Amino acid sequence: MKRILGGLAQIACNGIGGRLAIDVEIFGSLRPDLPRRQTVTLEHPLTVSQVATSIGLNPDEIGLIVIDGVQSELDAAVPTTCRLCFFAPVSGG
Numbered sequence: 043m044k045r046i047l048g049g050l051a052q053i054a055c056n057g058i059g060g061r062l063a064i065d066v067e068i069f070g071s072l073r074p075d076l077p078r079r080q081t082v083t084l085e086h087p088l089t090v091s092q093v094a095t096s097i098g099l100n101p102d103e104i105g106l107i108v109i110d111g112v113q114s115e116l117d118a119a120v121p122t123t124c125r126l127c128f129f130a131p132v133s134g135g
Contacts, residue, residue, distance in 0.1 A: 061085050062122050064093070070130025072099055084120070091116040094128060105131030 062084040068076055076098055084093075090109070091101045094116070106129035107114045109121065120126060 062087070062120075064120060064123075065125045066093070066097060067125070067127045068099070069127060070105075070132075072103060072128055072130045087122070088120055089116065090114060090118050090120060090126065093120055093126060099128060103130070104128050 063081055064084065066080045066082055068078055068080075080097065082093065082097060088096070090107050094101050094104060101116050104116070107116065107118070108127040108129070109118065110124050
């Protein structure tokens with residue numbers, strides 16, 4: 043699924059006419075009503091938290107963030123080319 047969100051974008055990052063497109067994946071029970079994989083297009087660089095909010099995720103409910111296989115934080119800048127993954131918190135014993 044590809045979408046442009048009010049000047050924001052997503053999943054497997056590629057430049058598209060001055061815009062940034064990133065690949066976004068959502069794992070676990072964060073938002074089962076959203077597509078697991080999306081492509082979001084950003085008109086300007088954003089933080090992980092801003093991307094999460096723009097696609098309908100509550101940043102406080104995210105357990106793990108991974109950008110291109112490296113654990114990241116909500117305040118991290120989203121690179122111009124990337125795969126951004128959001129994971130639900132995990133519990134167990």
